[in-house]
Amino acid sequence: xxxxRRMSFKATQGAHLSGALGAEIALVAIAAIWGLTFVMVQDAxxxxxxxTFLAYRFLTAAIVVTLLWARAVMSLxxxxxxxxxxxxxxxxxxxxxxxxxxxxxxxxxxxxxxxLFVVLTPVFGALLLGQRAGTAAWTAAAISCVGxxxxxxxxxxxxLIGDGLVVLTACSFALHILATDxxxxxxxxxxxxxxxxxxxxxxxxxxxxxxGDLAVPRTTTVWSALIxxxxxxxxxxFFVQTYAQTHASPARTALILASEPAFAGLxxxxxxxxxxxxxxxxxxxxxxxxxxxxxxxxxxxTRRPLxxx
Numbered sequence: 001x002x003x004x005r006r007m008s009f010k011a012t013q014g015a016h017l018s019g020a021l022g023a024e025i026a027l028v029a030i031a032a033i034w035g036l037t038f039v040m041v042q043d044a045x046x047x048x049x050x051x052t053f054l055a056y057r058f059l060t061a062a063i064v065v066t067l068l069w070a071r072a073v074m075s076l077x078x079x080x081x082x083x084x085x086x087x088x089x090x091x092x093x094x095x096x097x098x099x100x101x102x103x104x105x106x107x108x109x110x111x112x113x114x115x116l117f118v119v120l121t122p123v124f125g126a127l128l129l130g131q132r133a134g135t136a137a138w139t140a141a142a143i144s145c146v147g148x149x150x151x152x153x154x155x156x157x158x159x160l161i162g163d164g165l166v167v168l169t170a171c172s173f174a175l176h177i178l179a180t181d182x183x184x185x186x187x188x189x190x191x192x193x194x195x196x197x198x199x200x201x202x203x204x205x206x207x208x209x210x211x212g213d214l215a216v217p218r219t220t221t222v223w224s225a226l227i228x229x230x231x232x233x234x235x236x237x238f239f240v241q242t243y244a245q246t247h248a249s250p251a252r253t254a255l256i257l258a259s260e261p262a263f264a265g266l267x268x269x270x271x272x273x274x275x276x277x278x279x280x281x282x283x284x285x286x287x288x289x290x291x292x293x294x295x296x297x298x299x300x301x302t303r304r305p306l307x308x309x
Contacts, residue, residue: 023247027256028291030237035263037225037233044225050099053206056217056226059201062194069190076191083183084195090179091196092203094172097165105162111261113166115148120174120308121254129178132188137251140290144258147290150283176255180242181250181256189242197234255291262287 045053066073078083096123102110119141183192208214217223245253262284269275 011073020247023244024256025253026240027248027253028259030240030262031257031259033233033237034260035265036081036267037229038264039231039268040225044222047219048215048217048222049208049211050209051211052213053095053222053226054055054095055201055204055208055214056236057230058197058204060226060230061238062198062201064231064235065190065194065197069194070293072188072191073194076188076195076202080183080191081195082188082275083179085199087176087179087183087192088196088199088203089176090176091171092200094169094176095200095204096202096207097172101162101165101169103162105159105166109159109163110166110169112148113163113257114169115261116145116167116170117173117177118144118148118254118258120170121177122251124171124174124218125178125250127180131250134251136293137249137255140255140293141251143290143293144255144287147283148258148261149284150279154188177245177250177253177257180245181253184246185241189239193235193239193242197238226255259287259291 041053098110098114101113122131122137122141180192205214216227241253241257248256265280265284
């Protein structure tokens with residue numbers, strides 16, 4: 001009888017580890033996709049105002065998700081709608097403050113400071129929710145931050161307003177991960193996704209409309225960027241993140257998503273011939289090593305056998 005219980009426990013534990021590993025591999029894939037689309041977005045926002053592009057991107061993704069899972073959206077409770085709105089507030093705040101900060105500071109500072117959400121996520125989780133990240137997660141986060149610093153070459157120029165805005169970006173993305181973690185256990189992730197994306201689109205649409213920046217895209221560059229980022233990077237990307245957070249902790253989610261700049265640099269080198277410094281390559285390697293390290297460490301530890309008898 002006890003042997004059966006041990007076998008049942010091992011099977012349950014194995015299924016949990018398998019689900020968590022699959023979710024985290026999916027997160028790595030999404031970080032790679034976001035890195036791949038970075039150059040595409042850069043080209044598009046050179047032709048279309050940023051807030052207009054974001055509004056179209058999020059609203060298109062929201063419409064697709066709602067059409068796919070209309071029944072789930074319609075049956076979402078009032079608390080579920082509120083949770084989705086909270087998620088959207090943090091996500092939109094992250095995008096807006098990043099855009100405003102980028103106009104006032106360097107791109108390298110923006111990339112590095114934004115990546116600090118990998119440390120802020122476990123910090124806020126501990127302070128606000130009493131979550132414990134563990135030594136391995138903290139070590140990996142520290143290594144990742146060093147990697148981000150090397151990758152971006154940040155720190156040469158400091159702009160208090162611009163850099164301060166991007167600090168708010170990092171805080172917003174960290175809080176978005178934590179808000180998602182709290183919501184996914186209680187509500188349908190498909191409905192949460194539709195509410196979050198729709199609200200983000202509306203939040204971006206308002207300033208675009210007020211400033212008179214709404215315009216119909218007229219080039220294939222913008223249209224292709226909108227279609228790919230809406231369907232793949234946004235609808236699919238945030239669905240995978242939301243689903244993965246039913247298995248992965250906020251700290252691990254933040255660590256994996258922080259690999260986006262490394263993938264962006266890699267794809268910019270492969271596709272556009274952009275060059276990276278030696279420090280940049282070392283930084284990208286440190287970020288990826290931190291991610292693979294935190295995935296491998298639990299499997300390398302010797303598992304203590306269950307007591308007999």
